Amino acid sequence: MRQEKKQVTDISDRPVIRNLADVDPVRAQQVAALRAHALSDPEAFWLEQAQRIDWATFPTAASAASFDGDVSIRWYEDGTLNASVSCLDRHLETRGDQPALIWQADDAAVSRTLTFRELHAEVCRLANALRGLGVKRGDRVAIHLPMVVEGVAAMLACARIGAIHVVLFGGFSPEGIGERLIDSGAVAVITCDFSRRGAKRIPHKTTVDAALAHAGTIGAVKNVIVVQVTGDAVPMTEGRDHDYTTLVSPQETECAPEIMRAEDVLFLLYTSGSTGKPKAMVHATGGYMVWAACTTDWTLSPQPGKIHWCTADIAWITGHTYVVYGPLLSGTTTLIYEGLLGWPQPGRWWDIVDRYQVSCLYTAPTAIRALMRDGDDVPREYSLASLERLACAGEPISPDAWEWFYTVIGQQRCPVADMWWQTETGGGMLCVIPGAQPMKPGWATTPLPGLSAVLTNEKGEIIEGATEGALCFTQSWPGQARTIWGDHKRFRETYFTFSPGKYFAGDGARRDENGYYMITGRMDDVINVSGHRIGTAEIEDALATCHSVSEAAAVGINHDLKGQGIVVFVVARSAKVAPPVDELSRVICERVGRYAAPERIYLVKDMPKTRSGKIVRRLLRKIASGETENLGDLSALADPAVIPALIAAVGEQTITG
Ligand code: PRX
DSSP states (O other), X not given: OOOOOOOOOOOSSSOOOOSTXXXXXXXXXXXXXXXXXXXXXXXXXXXXXXXXXXXXXXXXXXXXXXXXXXOBOOXXXXXXXXXXXXXXXXXXXXXXXXXXXXXXXXXXXXXXXXXXXXXXHHHHHHHHHHHHTTOOTTOEEEEOOOSSHHHHHHHHHXXXXXXXXXXXXXXXXXXXXXXXXXXXXXXXXXXXXXXXXXXXXXEXXXXXXXXXXXXXXXXXXXXXXXXXXXXXXXXXXXXXXXXXXXXXXXXXXXXXXXXXXXXXXEEEEEEOOSSSSOEEEEEEHHHHHHHHHHHHHHHHOOOTTSEEEEOOOTTSHHHIIIIIXXXXXXXXXXXXXXXXXXXXXTTHHHHHHHHHTEEEEEEXXXXXXXXXXXXXXXXXXXXXXXXXXXXXXXXXXXXXXHHHIIIIISTTTSOEEEXXXXXXXXXXXXXXXXXXXXXXXXXXXXXXTTOOEEEEOTTSOEEOSSEEEEEEESSOOTTSOOEETTOHHHHHHHHHTTTTTSEEEEEEEEEOTTSOEEEEEEGGXXXXXXXXXXXXXXXXXXXXXXXXXXXXXXXXXXXXXXXXXXXXXXXXXXXXXXXXXXXXXXXXXXXXXXXXXXXXXXXXSOXXXXXXXXXXXXXXXXXXXXXXXXXXXXXXXXXXXXXXXXXXXXXXXXXXX
16 A cells, blocks of 8 residues: 655654754754745645655645635545554554553553554454444544543544544533534444543533434434443443444454545544634545644654653544644654543643653643643652653743743753644644754744745735734645535635635734744734734733733723723732732733733633633633623533632622723
8 A cells, every 4th residue: 555655854863952042954954955845846845745644546746725716725636545554554564563552541550552553453443343333434423532542543443444533522512512413414423431530520421412312313323332431331222322342342453444535534623713603624634644744743753662742632633633643653652641630639740751751742831831830849850851842732822831841841951842723724834843943932933844824914915024913824735624514605704715815824923033923812812902903912921921920811891992901810820829910910011011901800710711721712701791691602611610700700809900
């Protein structure tokens, strides 16, 4: 199944840099050549990158994408492949007995390691079981699992038989899951009895049952496969529900991969948009895999034999690209952890890093902030000497959180790749290529090779030089989502009408004189106060410089005179020392401008967050505006109990900045 291989320039095997500004001349020169090639001959460049993965038929052409008119995005169209082959089969000969996947259970004494051969066998067994249930090429299969081996196996098993996986977040409500089952037309669900969240048990099976009841006859689900995670009894519906082990263990350990066209859909992944209706981004097999391979290699330098730990849940795009596909493609060992950050005690993550000798740690700024809150003494009890590479993504990282990550965790030895990207982009977009260019704390730095980032003004016109504007891309890249499942019109209108002919990311960004980009936040979070546009991230960054502040979120509320006013929610670093509100206001005025002075500052215990750690500003905005009812769907919140506490805090405090 493997085609003749030409050598793709390997930039991964270069020394790790020691200082922010350190650059390895050889690596810098290789990356410069890569960028130059992408500019001078994009077609040849992208075909060269396609060699990073295994194809049944190597494509003869790269891009056939157009952002004009109806918008049509297609890559490597005449190529054929199976994604699971590049993650598993390609390694069997050379490193079949090396670990592919390590699972660390919530219980520190329990773990499981699967070699590439064992993971291949597990995937094949499940793939055969799915085929046996009548699941076929193009069918959608929903996966509703916590961080367990079967979650990774389920994604790859779907890929194996050409079924489209739809991983659904464990915290969605039954209605939320039901809606997504209807929208995707899923024919099967792979779930479990319960999952563990610290001392709590989260019911998955009964949630799926309720979701199926919600979907009713519009739903297409015929089979439900239930993994035993906690082993607790759950109701099983005769003829529909199957115990995973009973179904899967007797199956054959070989399963012929379904050969897919490059443009066949590999997965759907739901993400939130500006409206309440969930939208499933559609990712195509060939291009997504190539982009996962490029971005993992350029930014994270995975090596076979080393341990890669991306802490994202597989229900998010980061979990897809940097827990499953990217690392496995590269032959490195990917580690997954079932448990919570800081559970049962602070330092749990650092124990995992030392225990498994983790080389690359990829996480989210929100986790970094939570870890910072524990204090420096906690990580200092651990060696962390195995770490070589750090990465973060998902939201802007403030310079002080970046410094902490770099200094306390990376011990000023490990470069930090701050990677900006989206569910829509499939893989990293703006990111430092460590060793090839200096890092800049708080800046996602430059577009990766082959990408054409531009900034536009609010009319969608390109603006040049050191400036601030809307982040757009003028050319397609292989990992780009092809459409929104079942709603191409919404896809076109959301992303391609702001600046016709360009992909509009929805984020604002600042660019410096060296062409480095810093994300200022979602454009929908931009607050316009008396005609001044203020990024919530700017205010939050300012507050992040206050030692007494652990986390801050700014939202815009309607204001009679100014159009919008700013309300700030602040979590104190220590429960004992409340940050002085006057001081916070002064810092904002100083760092951003007087026009950014907040109307109100609320001290709160916790922010409303999704389980992937994003602050749900929509709720803060409503609560700040005095709305305590009709807060909408709270099912994606990590802890819905935060809401009454927030409402109470806003009711009790009338602090004016
Ligand atoms: O606003 C940007 C922010 O997260 C959004 C994408 O979220 P999602 O689709 O969940 O994908 C997450 C993949 C990491 C973006 O529009 N964002 C993501 N990464 C960064 C970021 N903001 C600043 N810096 C980042 N590195």
